[in-house]
Structure formats: C-alpha cells, structure tokens
Amino acid sequence: MQASIQPGRDAATQYVLRLGDTCLILGQRIAEWCGHAPVLEEDIALTNMSLDLIGQARALLTHAGQISGLGHDEDQLAFLRDERDYLNPTLVELPRGDFAFTVLRNAMVATFLKLMWQRLSASSDAELAAIAGKALKESRYHQQHACDWVVRLGDGTDESARRLKAALAQLWRYSAELFEDEAIDEQAAASGLGPKWSELQADWRAEMAALLAAVKLPVPADSVYRSTGRRGVHSEHMGFILAEMQYLQRAFPGGVW
Amino acid sequence: MNQTAVVSTSGAGGALGPVWQVLGTVLDPEVPALSVVDLGLVREVLAHDDGLEIVLTPTYSGCPATELIEQNVLAAVAAAGLGPARVTMRRAPAWTTDWISPEGRQKLFDYGIAPPGPVDLSEGVPMHFVGRTPSGRRLACPRCGSLQTERLSAFGSTACKSLYRCMSCREPFEHFKPI
Numbered sequence: 001m002q003a004s005i006q007p008g009r010d011a012a013t014q015y016v017l018r019l020g021d022t023c024l025i026l027g028q029r030i031a032e033w034c035g036h037a038p039v040l041e042e043d044i045a046l047t048n049m050s051l052d053l054i055g056q057a058r059a060l061l062t063h064a065g066q067i068s069g070l071g072h073d074e075d076q077l078a079f080l081r082d083e084r085d086y087l088n089p090t091l092v093e094l095p096r097g098d099f100a101f102t103v104l105r106n107a108m109v110a111t112f113l114k115l116m117w118q119r120l121s122a123s124s125d126a127e128l129a130a131i132a133g134k135a136l137k138e139s140r141y142h143q144q145h146a147c148d149w150v151v152r153l154g155d156g157t158d159e160s161a162r163r164l165k166a167a168l169a170q171l172w173r174y175s176a177e178l179f180e181d182e183a184i185d186e187q188a189a190a191s192g193l194g195p196k197w198s199e200l201q202a203d204w205r206a207e208m209a210a211l212l213a214a215v216k217l218p219v220p221a222d223s224v225y226r227s228t229g230r231r232g233v234h235s236e237h238m239g240f241i242l243a244e245m246q247y248l249q250r251a252f253p254g255g256v257w
Numbered sequence: 258m259n260q261t262a263v264v265s266t267s268g269a270g271g272a273l274g275p276v277w278q279v280l281g282t283v284l285d286p287e288v289p290a291l292s293v294v295d296l297g298l299v300r301e302v303l304a305h306d307d308g309l310e311i312v313l314t315p316t317y318s319g320c321p322a323t324e325l326i327e328q329n330v331l332a333a334v335a336a337a338g339l340g341p342a343r344v345t346m347r348r349a350p351a352w353t354t355d356w357i358s359p360e361g362r363q364k365l366f367d368y369g370i371a372p373p374g375p376v377d378l379s380e381g382v383p384m385h386f387v388g389r390t391p392s393g394r395r396l397a398c399p400r401c402g403s404l405q406t407e408r409l410s411a412f413g414s415t416a417c418k419s420l421y422r423c424m425s426c427r428e429p430f431e432h433f434k435p436i
Binding site: 040041044045048049051052053054055056058059126127129130131133134135136137138141144145148 | 315317318319320321348349350351352353409410411412413414416420434436
C-alpha cells in the first residue's frame, strides 16, 4: 500500500492544483461514458474531450509539483493525495447522470474553462500561460459541442426537454461555488498568476443566460447552498471516484504500462 | 548539455538542412501521410557543441502520440548518424493547423483527409444549434471534389479530426479540424 503525499500548501501551488483537479476529475467522470454513450459519435466525442481534459490536468499537475518545490510529479499528485487535498469544485465530481446531465455540465464547465484559459493566457507565469494558450483552443470546441447538444435536447422531444430541465435544476446550485473567492484567489490576482475565479462570473452568467434563452429555460434563482469541494470538503461521491482512480497506484506503487 | 546554440534553424534551407531532411521522413503515427515537418510540429533545430536539440510542439494537450513522436524523431536522427540529439517540448505559442505546410495540405487531401481551412475564431458561436454543416464554408470531398458534404461527427478517430460524408460519391471522409 502506497502512502499518501502532502501537496504544497502555498497559494500558487494550490491555485494551479485547483484548476488541474477540475480538469482531472471531470475528465475521469466523462470517460465513464466510454462504451455507454447513446450514439457512437457521442461516445467518441466524450472520450476525446476526456482526453483533452486529462492532458490539461497532466500539464497543470506537473507544473503545480514544480511550483511547490516538493518534487511531486503528475502521477503522484493525481493518484496519491487524500480526498481532502483535492481542490476541484463539487460540480465536476457529481455522478455522470443521464446524457442531458452530462452535456449540460460539460457546457457549464467548458464555458468556465474557456473564460479561465483566456485570462490565464496573460498569466505572469509563462508556463501557465502556455498551458492556457493550448487548452483554450480545446475548450472552445468542447463548449461549442456541449452547447450544441444543450440546444438539441432543449429543442428536441418532450422527453429530452424534460431531462434537460431536470438536469438544470440539479446542477445550477453547484455553480455558485465556482465564483466564491478564497485566500488563494487574492494572492493569485495580486501576483499576476491568474484571475480570482469570481472575476469570471459576469461573463459566465452572460454566456449561460444566452444558452438557456436559446432553449427557453429561465436562469434558475440563486441558491443559498454552497458546495465546498474547492476547500477539500467533497460530496459523498468523491471517495468512490478516487478509489477507482487510485487503486492501481496504491496497490502497485509506481506501476507503469 | 551546453546551452549555447552554435547554429539555430527554423527551416530546411539553413546549415542544418540534412537534419531537416531526416525529420521530413519521420511520419506522424496517427496521420502517416504527413511528416512531423509537414505538420509544423518541428519548431526549431539547434546545433550545440555537444549535439543537436530538436524543438517540438505538441498538437493537443492529451494527444497520445506525443511521446511516440519524440521517440521516433530521436531514432531517425540516430539512424542517420547525425550524432547525439535531444528533444525539447515547446508549448508556446500553441500549435495551430495554420502551420501545416502547403505540401502537407496536399498530402492530406491525397490521403483522403480534408485539410483544415484557416483558423477563424469568430466561427462557432456556442449558443446555436450547429447541425451537420457547421459553417458557411463547405468542405470539398477529398475523393470526388464535390461540395455536397455534411458533418457526421464533431470528433473523429483521433483528437485532431472530425468525420464527414460526401452526398455525391457517398463516401465518408475525415477532416483535419482547424485549431
């Protein structure tokens, strides 16, 4: 059994880890559709998007390990942390649900990431800016594809519209967490590393409002509920996804293909 | 390794022409009609006192061929007897399909893959139904040249491609996505 590692606790490391974990966990979640998507084209689409997200996560976790100065590599950070040390928002760890839930969440996250990569392209950290410059191209395509499906479902059959509406009701309250400021946001903004996540809220809401208007769904009212995944306090689903991800590295330390 | 570049070249015409020629024979593992030079993956070749440095740029963040390309480049340089070499990855500026050479585009077309058009960032307004003809510009079928084509799938067999079909000759074909 491989022991857990403790990631760096400094603001810059945590800021990069938080974004890397967002890509990592969503990438893992949508990979679950491999072999299960409703049509072959979407099976390919979801696994391709997963591949992009995991590629982005690899670059970010590698960089976080370098910033921390603790010598952790991407695999150690992906597979050997305890649950409380994963900093992704709860939104991305929720079970994949039905296809409507998956495409709506992908639209929400891809829109968020696109805005994030745009801002990070001007980061004072050259490596982070380079990662963002590449990821931006990928997220644009993900957003277009996911939003296309939101419109298809919302404007499709009664059943598809019903499922999309149900997915929105379930997902919306997890979006507020994306735009809460933490101490690491203040420090990242001050150092020029990247924006406070709250700075993306207005643009994100505008794009989501336009998308929902296209399918004649009202933007849900804000909830007082706040999920807390970014502080390491996750939903009950997180332990299961980590168990699946971590099993091999924990049981066979350092195992490679 | 010594970091001082004795010679630096970004194209086949320079002093390192033989190295670029060898790199021009290293095929992309997933699109074996094109070399890594045709694809614009080789950004620079530098000659240091103690060996060659070949600068590559990755295509997609998660492209599984990246590591294999690196190995193949080093193997080709070694097989040609060009001395010690190493590969460095350069992420910025991000790779774009605009870097695929004109010869590369022709090779793609001849291989049956519709080459990418110029990257247009105004394309793809996210809120609208995209349907099977995502833009005003129609793709020519690489088999019969017909413009009566439609998109079947936004994603294809590899990260860099999408899937189309021709309504005239009825054949499916792949399209290299512009990014």
